[in-house]
Amino acid sequence: MMEYIAGHYNYWLIIIIMMAGFYTVISRGNLVKKIAGLNIFQVSVFLLYISISNVKDGAVPIIEEGVTLYSNPLPHVLILTAIVVGVATTALGLALVIRIKEAYGTIEEDDIHNQDQSL
Protein backbone atom coordinates (compact mmCIF):
# COMPACT_ATOMS: atom_id res chain seq x y z
CA MET A 1 0.00 0.00 0.00
CA MET A 2 2.77 2.43 0.94
CA GLU A 3 4.73 1.75 -2.21
CA TYR A 4 1.56 2.08 -4.25
CA ILE A 5 1.12 5.59 -2.86
CA ALA A 6 4.84 6.30 -3.24
CA GLY A 7 4.54 5.29 -6.87
CA HIS A 8 1.45 7.33 -7.73
CA TYR A 9 1.31 10.41 -5.50
CA ASN A 10 2.76 12.73 -8.12
CA TYR A 11 0.10 11.78 -10.71
CA TRP A 12 -2.68 12.61 -8.25
CA LEU A 13 -1.16 15.96 -7.30
CA ILE A 14 -0.66 16.83 -10.98
CA ILE A 15 -4.30 15.96 -11.67
CA ILE A 16 -5.35 18.31 -8.86
CA ILE A 17 -3.36 21.13 -10.51
CA MET A 18 -4.87 20.25 -13.88
CA MET A 19 -8.39 20.44 -12.50
CA ALA A 20 -7.61 23.80 -10.84
CA GLY A 21 -6.63 25.21 -14.22
CA PHE A 22 -9.67 23.65 -15.91
CA TYR A 23 -11.99 25.13 -13.28
CA THR A 24 -10.52 28.59 -13.85
CA VAL A 25 -11.23 28.35 -17.56
CA ILE A 26 -14.85 27.24 -17.31
CA SER A 27 -16.12 29.13 -14.31
CA ARG A 28 -14.51 32.59 -14.30
CA GLY A 29 -15.64 35.31 -16.65
CA ASN A 30 -12.60 37.56 -16.98
CA LEU A 31 -10.75 36.81 -20.21
CA VAL A 32 -7.21 37.39 -18.87
CA LYS A 33 -7.92 34.99 -16.02
CA LYS A 34 -9.18 32.41 -18.47
CA ILE A 35 -5.93 32.60 -20.40
CA ALA A 36 -3.96 32.21 -17.15
CA GLY A 37 -6.05 29.14 -16.32
CA LEU A 38 -5.40 27.69 -19.76
CA ASN A 39 -1.67 28.10 -19.20
CA ILE A 40 -1.94 26.37 -15.82
CA PHE A 41 -3.64 23.45 -17.55
CA GLN A 42 -0.88 23.31 -20.18
CA VAL A 43 1.94 23.35 -17.63
CA SER A 44 0.30 20.56 -15.63
CA VAL A 45 0.11 18.39 -18.76
CA PHE A 46 3.83 19.02 -19.31
CA LEU A 47 4.49 17.97 -15.71
CA LEU A 48 2.55 14.76 -16.32
CA TYR A 49 4.64 13.83 -19.36
CA ILE A 50 7.96 14.66 -17.74
CA SER A 51 7.06 12.61 -14.68
CA ILE A 52 6.34 9.64 -16.95
CA SER A 53 9.83 10.01 -18.43
CA ASN A 54 11.62 10.22 -15.08
CA VAL A 55 13.73 7.24 -14.05
CA LYS A 56 14.68 6.80 -10.39
CA ASP A 57 18.47 7.24 -9.92
CA GLY A 58 18.79 8.14 -13.58
CA ALA A 59 20.92 11.01 -14.82
CA VAL A 60 20.17 13.97 -17.07
CA PRO A 61 20.18 12.62 -20.66
CA ILE A 62 23.58 14.06 -21.61
CA ILE A 63 25.97 11.24 -22.50
CA GLU A 64 28.95 11.09 -20.14
CA GLU A 65 31.64 8.61 -19.23
CA GLY A 66 30.72 6.09 -16.59
CA VAL A 67 26.98 6.77 -16.38
CA THR A 68 24.74 3.89 -17.37
CA LEU A 69 21.19 4.84 -16.41
CA TYR A 70 19.65 7.92 -18.05
CA SER A 71 16.21 9.46 -17.94
CA ASN A 72 14.10 9.02 -21.03
CA PRO A 73 14.92 11.84 -23.48
CA LEU A 74 11.96 11.51 -25.84
CA PRO A 75 9.24 13.26 -23.78
CA HIS A 76 11.72 16.11 -23.22
CA VAL A 77 11.81 16.74 -26.97
CA LEU A 78 8.03 16.59 -27.22
CA ILE A 79 7.49 18.97 -24.32
CA LEU A 80 10.12 21.43 -25.61
CA THR A 81 8.10 21.85 -28.79
CA ALA A 82 4.87 22.01 -26.82
CA ILE A 83 6.11 24.83 -24.57
CA VAL A 84 7.08 26.98 -27.52
CA VAL A 85 3.79 26.35 -29.29
CA GLY A 86 2.03 27.17 -26.02
CA VAL A 87 3.61 30.58 -25.78
CA ALA A 88 2.63 31.28 -29.38
CA THR A 89 -0.99 30.40 -28.56
CA THR A 90 -0.95 32.54 -25.42
CA ALA A 91 0.38 35.55 -27.31
CA LEU A 92 -2.32 35.17 -29.94
CA GLY A 93 -5.00 34.83 -27.27
CA LEU A 94 -3.81 38.01 -25.57
CA ALA A 95 -3.81 39.91 -28.87
CA LEU A 96 -7.42 38.78 -29.38
CA VAL A 97 -8.30 40.01 -25.87
CA ILE A 98 -6.96 43.45 -26.76
CA ARG A 99 -9.05 43.56 -29.93
CA ILE A 100 -12.14 42.40 -28.02
CA LYS A 101 -11.60 45.19 -25.53
CA GLU A 102 -11.37 47.74 -28.33
CA ALA A 103 -14.54 46.42 -29.97
CA TYR A 104 -16.76 45.92 -26.90
CA GLY A 105 -15.21 48.15 -24.26
CA THR A 106 -14.98 45.38 -21.65
CA ILE A 107 -13.31 42.03 -21.11
CA GLU A 108 -15.87 40.44 -18.80
CA GLU A 109 -17.66 37.60 -20.55
CA ASP A 110 -21.11 38.43 -19.14
CA ASP A 111 -20.98 42.02 -20.42
CA ILE A 112 -19.85 40.90 -23.86
CA HIS A 113 -22.68 38.38 -23.99
CA ASN A 114 -25.23 41.03 -22.97
CA GLN A 115 -23.93 43.45 -25.60
CA ASP A 116 -24.18 40.78 -28.27
CA GLN A 117 -27.70 39.81 -27.30
CA SER A 118 -29.00 43.36 -27.14
CA LEU A 119 -27.96 44.07 -30.74
Add this chain to the structure above:
Amino acid sequence: MKHNLILRVVSKFLIPLIFLFALYVQFHGDFGPGGGFQAGVIFSAAIILYALVFGVDSAKQVIPPSILLFLASLGVLIYAGTGVASLMMGGNYLEYGVLASTQLAGQHIGILLIELGVGITVMAVMLIMFFAFAERGRQQEDKKS
Protein backbone atom coordinates in the same frame (compact mmCIF):
# COMPACT_ATOMS: atom_id res chain seq x y z
CA MET B 1 12.07 55.71 -15.91
CA LYS B 2 14.18 58.79 -15.32
CA HIS B 3 14.36 58.55 -11.56
CA ASN B 4 15.42 54.98 -11.08
CA LEU B 5 19.17 55.38 -10.95
CA ILE B 6 19.86 51.92 -9.53
CA LEU B 7 17.86 50.26 -12.31
CA ARG B 8 19.65 52.17 -15.02
CA VAL B 9 23.15 51.48 -13.69
CA VAL B 10 22.55 47.80 -12.96
CA SER B 11 20.85 47.12 -16.28
CA LYS B 12 23.67 48.82 -18.17
CA PHE B 13 25.97 46.37 -16.43
CA LEU B 14 23.78 43.31 -16.87
CA ILE B 15 22.54 43.59 -20.47
CA PRO B 16 25.88 42.75 -22.15
CA LEU B 17 26.26 39.78 -19.79
CA ILE B 18 22.81 38.53 -20.78
CA PHE B 19 23.76 38.79 -24.47
CA LEU B 20 26.93 36.83 -23.78
CA PHE B 21 24.99 34.18 -21.91
CA ALA B 22 22.53 33.87 -24.78
CA LEU B 23 25.38 33.30 -27.23
CA TYR B 24 26.88 30.71 -24.87
CA VAL B 25 23.59 28.83 -24.60
CA GLN B 26 23.15 28.91 -28.37
CA PHE B 27 26.50 27.44 -29.26
CA HIS B 28 26.91 25.04 -26.34
CA GLY B 29 23.53 23.43 -26.83
CA ASP B 30 25.37 20.37 -28.11
CA PHE B 31 27.31 19.71 -24.93
CA GLY B 32 24.99 20.85 -22.19
CA PRO B 33 21.42 22.00 -21.75
CA GLY B 34 20.51 24.69 -24.19
CA GLY B 35 19.91 25.14 -27.87
CA GLY B 36 18.16 27.49 -30.23
CA PHE B 37 14.89 28.21 -28.42
CA GLN B 38 16.37 29.05 -25.06
CA ALA B 39 19.03 31.27 -26.63
CA GLY B 40 16.50 33.19 -28.69
CA VAL B 41 14.26 33.85 -25.69
CA ILE B 42 17.18 34.98 -23.51
CA PHE B 43 18.44 37.31 -26.23
CA SER B 44 15.02 38.89 -26.58
CA ALA B 45 14.72 39.16 -22.78
CA ALA B 46 17.84 41.34 -22.76
CA ILE B 47 16.34 43.73 -25.29
CA ILE B 48 13.00 43.76 -23.46
CA LEU B 49 14.87 44.72 -20.27
CA TYR B 50 16.52 47.56 -22.19
CA ALA B 51 13.12 48.69 -23.48
CA LEU B 52 11.59 48.59 -19.99
CA VAL B 53 14.33 50.70 -18.40
CA PHE B 54 15.25 53.14 -21.18
CA GLY B 55 11.99 53.41 -23.16
CA VAL B 56 10.53 51.66 -26.17
CA ASP B 57 11.81 54.38 -28.54
CA SER B 58 15.44 53.76 -27.60
CA ALA B 59 14.92 50.03 -28.03
CA LYS B 60 13.44 50.65 -31.47
CA GLN B 61 16.58 52.54 -32.39
CA VAL B 62 18.70 49.58 -31.28
CA ILE B 63 16.69 47.14 -33.42
CA PRO B 64 14.25 48.71 -35.91
CA PRO B 65 11.09 46.65 -36.43
CA SER B 66 11.71 46.31 -40.16
CA ILE B 67 14.97 44.48 -39.43
CA LEU B 68 13.05 42.24 -37.04
CA LEU B 69 10.67 41.21 -39.80
CA PHE B 70 13.62 40.42 -42.01
CA LEU B 71 15.35 38.41 -39.27
CA ALA B 72 12.26 36.32 -38.54
CA SER B 73 12.03 35.20 -42.15
CA LEU B 74 15.81 34.74 -42.34
CA GLY B 75 15.75 32.13 -39.56
CA VAL B 76 13.13 29.98 -41.25
CA LEU B 77 15.01 30.42 -44.54
CA ILE B 78 18.27 29.18 -42.97
CA TYR B 79 16.48 26.13 -41.59
CA ALA B 80 14.70 25.17 -44.79
CA GLY B 81 17.76 26.15 -46.82
CA THR B 82 19.89 23.60 -44.98
CA GLY B 83 17.45 20.94 -46.12
CA VAL B 84 17.57 22.17 -49.70
CA ALA B 85 21.38 22.27 -49.56
CA SER B 86 21.48 18.62 -48.57
CA LEU B 87 19.05 17.88 -51.42
CA MET B 88 21.43 19.54 -53.84
CA MET B 89 24.41 17.60 -52.47
CA GLY B 90 22.70 14.34 -53.33
CA GLY B 91 21.06 13.21 -50.10
CA ASN B 92 17.50 13.36 -48.84
CA TYR B 93 15.87 16.52 -47.46
CA LEU B 94 17.47 17.47 -44.11
CA GLU B 95 20.00 14.63 -44.30
CA TYR B 96 23.04 16.30 -42.79
CA GLY B 97 25.51 13.55 -43.53
CA VAL B 98 26.14 14.72 -47.09
CA LEU B 99 26.95 18.33 -46.18
CA ALA B 100 30.63 17.65 -45.41
CA SER B 101 33.24 15.03 -46.12
CA THR B 102 32.43 12.69 -43.23
CA GLN B 103 29.11 11.77 -41.70
CA LEU B 104 29.98 13.17 -38.25
CA ALA B 105 31.27 16.51 -39.55
CA GLY B 106 28.16 16.89 -41.68
CA GLN B 107 25.91 16.24 -38.70
CA HIS B 108 27.77 18.87 -36.67
CA ILE B 109 27.45 21.48 -39.41
CA GLY B 110 23.80 20.69 -39.98
CA ILE B 111 22.83 20.85 -36.32
CA LEU B 112 24.75 24.12 -35.83
CA LEU B 113 23.05 25.74 -38.81
CA ILE B 114 19.52 24.79 -37.90
CA GLU B 115 19.93 25.79 -34.26
CA LEU B 116 21.16 29.15 -35.54
CA GLY B 117 18.06 29.48 -37.68
CA VAL B 118 15.78 28.57 -34.79
CA GLY B 119 17.50 31.04 -32.45
CA ILE B 120 17.25 33.92 -34.90
CA THR B 121 13.57 33.32 -35.61
CA VAL B 122 12.57 32.93 -31.97
CA MET B 123 14.41 36.09 -30.97
CA ALA B 124 12.87 38.14 -33.75
CA VAL B 125 9.32 36.87 -33.14
CA MET B 126 9.41 37.51 -29.38
CA LEU B 127 10.57 41.06 -30.02
CA ILE B 128 7.95 41.60 -32.74
CA MET B 129 5.23 40.56 -30.31
CA PHE B 130 6.56 42.78 -27.52
CA PHE B 131 6.88 45.83 -29.76
CA ALA B 132 3.38 45.26 -31.16
CA PHE B 133 1.87 45.17 -27.65
CA ALA B 134 3.85 48.21 -26.52
CA GLU B 135 3.08 50.25 -29.63
CA ARG B 136 -0.66 49.61 -29.31
CA GLY B 137 -0.58 51.11 -25.83
CA ARG B 138 1.02 54.29 -27.10
CA GLN B 139 -1.51 54.63 -29.90
CA GLN B 140 -4.30 54.34 -27.36
CA GLU B 141 -2.71 57.15 -25.34
CA ASP B 142 -2.39 59.31 -28.44
CA LYS B 143 -6.02 58.75 -29.25
CA LYS B 144 -7.16 59.84 -25.80
CA SER B 145 -5.05 63.02 -25.56
Add this chain to the structure above:
Amino acid sequence: MLDIIVDVALLTLIAIHAIAIIRMRSLLAVIMLFSGFSFLSAGLFVVMDAADVAFTEAAVGAGISTILMLATLALTYAPEVHKEEKLPSHKPWLPLIVVLLTGGMLIYGTTDIPAFGDANAPAQKHVAPYYLERSLPETGVPNVVTAVLASYRGFDTLGEVTVIFTAGIAVLLLIGGRREKKLTGKATGEGHET
Protein backbone atom coordinates in the same frame (compact mmCIF):
# COMPACT_ATOMS: atom_id res chain seq x y z
CA MET C 1 13.14 9.50 0.88
CA LEU C 2 14.55 12.98 0.39
CA ASP C 3 13.55 13.11 -3.26
CA ILE C 4 9.97 12.20 -2.34
CA ILE C 5 9.91 15.05 0.19
CA VAL C 6 11.27 17.55 -2.36
CA ASP C 7 8.77 16.38 -4.99
CA VAL C 8 5.80 16.58 -2.67
CA ALA C 9 6.87 20.00 -1.33
CA LEU C 10 7.25 21.50 -4.80
CA LEU C 11 4.01 19.97 -6.07
CA THR C 12 2.11 21.23 -3.03
CA LEU C 13 3.47 24.75 -3.51
CA ILE C 14 2.45 24.63 -7.17
CA ALA C 15 -1.04 23.44 -6.24
CA ILE C 16 -1.38 26.27 -3.70
CA HIS C 17 -0.42 28.77 -6.41
CA ALA C 18 -3.00 27.31 -8.79
CA ILE C 19 -5.81 27.41 -6.22
CA ALA C 20 -4.84 30.95 -5.19
CA ILE C 21 -5.12 32.04 -8.82
CA ILE C 22 -8.72 30.81 -8.83
CA ARG C 23 -9.64 32.68 -5.66
CA MET C 24 -7.81 35.98 -6.22
CA ARG C 25 -9.78 38.83 -7.71
CA SER C 26 -7.00 41.36 -8.27
CA LEU C 27 -5.63 40.71 -11.76
CA LEU C 28 -2.14 42.03 -11.05
CA ALA C 29 -1.81 39.50 -8.23
CA VAL C 30 -3.04 36.76 -10.56
CA ILE C 31 -0.31 37.53 -13.08
CA MET C 32 2.39 37.61 -10.40
CA LEU C 33 1.18 34.30 -9.00
CA PHE C 34 1.24 32.86 -12.51
CA SER C 35 4.85 33.92 -12.91
CA GLY C 36 5.75 32.24 -9.61
CA PHE C 37 3.84 29.15 -10.74
CA SER C 38 5.92 28.95 -13.93
CA PHE C 39 9.14 29.34 -12.02
CA LEU C 40 8.28 26.65 -9.47
CA SER C 41 7.34 24.25 -12.24
CA ALA C 42 10.73 24.93 -13.84
CA GLY C 43 12.28 23.92 -10.51
CA LEU C 44 10.23 20.75 -10.53
CA PHE C 45 11.45 19.96 -14.04
CA VAL C 46 15.04 20.20 -12.81
CA VAL C 47 14.30 17.80 -9.94
CA MET C 48 12.87 15.35 -12.50
CA ASP C 49 16.11 15.43 -14.59
CA ALA C 50 14.73 17.49 -17.47
CA ALA C 51 17.32 20.27 -17.83
CA ASP C 52 16.41 21.55 -21.31
CA VAL C 53 12.72 21.66 -20.50
CA ALA C 54 13.34 23.56 -17.25
CA PHE C 55 15.45 26.11 -19.11
CA THR C 56 12.76 26.70 -21.72
CA GLU C 57 9.90 26.81 -19.22
CA ALA C 58 11.68 29.33 -16.98
CA ALA C 59 12.64 31.58 -19.87
CA VAL C 60 9.32 31.38 -21.70
CA GLY C 61 6.80 31.02 -18.88
CA ALA C 62 8.25 33.33 -16.28
CA GLY C 63 9.65 35.73 -18.89
CA ILE C 64 7.68 36.19 -22.09
CA SER C 65 4.22 35.07 -20.96
CA THR C 66 4.30 37.28 -17.88
CA ILE C 67 5.36 40.38 -19.74
CA LEU C 68 2.75 39.89 -22.47
CA MET C 69 0.03 39.46 -19.85
CA LEU C 70 1.17 42.62 -18.05
CA ALA C 71 1.09 44.51 -21.34
CA THR C 72 -2.45 43.23 -21.99
CA LEU C 73 -3.51 44.34 -18.52
CA ALA C 74 -2.09 47.81 -19.14
CA LEU C 75 -3.92 48.01 -22.46
CA THR C 76 -7.33 46.81 -21.33
CA TYR C 77 -7.76 48.75 -18.11
CA ALA C 78 -7.41 52.52 -17.70
CA PRO C 79 -4.50 53.47 -15.46
CA GLU C 80 -6.59 54.86 -12.62
CA VAL C 81 -8.97 51.88 -12.39
CA HIS C 82 -8.33 49.19 -9.82
CA LYS C 83 -7.76 46.13 -11.95
CA GLU C 84 -10.14 43.57 -10.57
CA GLU C 85 -12.34 40.91 -11.99
CA LYS C 86 -16.08 41.28 -11.62
CA LEU C 87 -17.88 39.20 -9.00
CA PRO C 88 -19.47 36.15 -10.63
CA SER C 89 -23.20 36.51 -10.99
CA HIS C 90 -24.29 32.93 -10.30
CA LYS C 91 -22.95 30.18 -8.10
CA PRO C 92 -20.61 27.85 -10.01
CA TRP C 93 -22.21 24.51 -9.14
CA LEU C 94 -22.15 23.07 -12.66
CA PRO C 95 -18.43 23.77 -13.29
CA LEU C 96 -17.57 22.31 -9.90
CA ILE C 97 -19.45 19.09 -10.65
CA VAL C 98 -17.85 18.81 -14.09
CA VAL C 99 -14.37 19.36 -12.64
CA LEU C 100 -14.88 16.82 -9.86
CA LEU C 101 -16.21 14.23 -12.29
CA THR C 102 -13.32 14.73 -14.71
CA GLY C 103 -10.77 14.64 -11.89
CA GLY C 104 -12.30 11.48 -10.52
CA MET C 105 -12.20 9.75 -13.88
CA LEU C 106 -8.57 10.80 -14.44
CA ILE C 107 -7.50 9.52 -11.02
CA TYR C 108 -9.30 6.27 -11.72
CA GLY C 109 -7.33 6.10 -14.98
CA THR C 110 -3.98 6.48 -13.23
CA THR C 111 -4.40 3.31 -11.20
CA ASP C 112 -2.91 1.30 -14.06
CA ILE C 113 0.04 3.56 -14.80
CA PRO C 114 3.43 2.05 -13.83
CA ALA C 115 5.00 3.45 -10.67
CA PHE C 116 6.77 6.80 -10.76
CA GLY C 117 10.44 6.31 -11.67
CA ASP C 118 10.19 2.67 -12.66
CA ALA C 119 13.09 1.74 -14.96
CA ASN C 120 11.20 -1.21 -16.46
CA ALA C 121 8.12 0.73 -17.51
CA PRO C 122 7.09 0.26 -21.17
CA ALA C 123 7.79 3.96 -21.85
CA GLN C 124 11.54 3.44 -21.27
CA LYS C 125 11.85 0.21 -23.20
CA HIS C 126 11.22 0.65 -26.89
CA VAL C 127 12.66 3.72 -28.63
CA ALA C 128 14.60 5.43 -25.82
CA PRO C 129 17.45 2.89 -25.51
CA TYR C 130 17.93 3.09 -29.31
CA TYR C 131 18.43 6.85 -29.16
CA LEU C 132 20.58 6.74 -26.04
CA GLU C 133 22.97 4.21 -27.61
CA ARG C 134 23.11 5.53 -31.15
CA SER C 135 23.08 9.31 -30.74
CA LEU C 136 26.73 9.83 -29.82
CA PRO C 137 28.25 7.56 -32.52
CA GLU C 138 25.91 8.71 -35.27
CA THR C 139 25.69 12.46 -34.64
CA GLY C 140 28.67 13.27 -32.42
CA VAL C 141 26.51 15.37 -30.08
CA PRO C 142 26.51 14.39 -26.37
CA ASN C 143 23.21 16.13 -25.56
CA VAL C 144 20.67 13.49 -26.58
CA VAL C 145 17.75 15.93 -26.49
CA THR C 146 19.45 18.27 -28.98
CA ALA C 147 20.44 15.33 -31.18
CA VAL C 148 16.89 13.99 -31.31
CA LEU C 149 15.37 17.46 -31.75
CA ALA C 150 17.73 18.61 -34.49
CA SER C 151 18.73 15.45 -36.30
CA TYR C 152 16.43 12.48 -35.75
CA ARG C 153 13.20 14.51 -35.55
CA GLY C 154 14.28 17.50 -37.61
CA PHE C 155 10.99 17.78 -39.48
CA ASP C 156 9.05 18.39 -36.28
CA THR C 157 11.39 21.23 -35.39
CA LEU C 158 10.91 22.74 -38.84
CA GLY C 159 7.15 22.70 -38.24
CA GLU C 160 7.62 24.28 -34.84
CA VAL C 161 9.70 27.16 -36.21
CA THR C 162 7.02 27.73 -38.82
CA VAL C 163 4.37 27.82 -36.06
CA ILE C 164 6.32 30.45 -34.13
CA PHE C 165 6.79 32.50 -37.29
CA THR C 166 3.08 32.27 -38.09
CA ALA C 167 2.18 33.37 -34.57
CA GLY C 168 4.39 36.44 -34.96
CA ILE C 169 2.73 37.33 -38.24
CA ALA C 170 -0.72 36.81 -36.75
CA VAL C 171 0.03 39.08 -33.78
CA LEU C 172 1.28 41.72 -36.21
CA LEU C 173 -1.92 41.43 -38.25
CA LEU C 174 -4.09 41.76 -35.17
CA ILE C 175 -2.43 44.61 -33.29
CA GLY C 176 0.42 45.82 -35.41
CA GLY C 177 -1.25 48.27 -37.72
CA ARG C 178 -2.04 51.96 -37.33
CA ARG C 179 -5.48 52.56 -35.90
CA GLU C 180 -6.37 56.14 -36.66
CA LYS C 181 -4.75 59.01 -38.47
CA LYS C 182 -4.82 62.03 -36.20
CA LEU C 183 -4.69 64.57 -39.08
CA THR C 184 -7.71 63.49 -41.11
CA GLY C 185 -9.68 62.02 -38.20
CA LYS C 186 -10.81 59.02 -40.26
CA ALA C 187 -10.13 55.45 -39.25
CA THR C 188 -7.76 53.88 -41.77
CA GLY C 189 -7.52 50.20 -42.49
CA GLU C 190 -4.76 48.00 -41.22
CA GLY C 191 -1.59 49.80 -42.23
CA HIS C 192 1.76 48.18 -41.84
CA GLU C 193 4.10 49.30 -39.11
CA THR C 194 7.62 49.85 -40.39
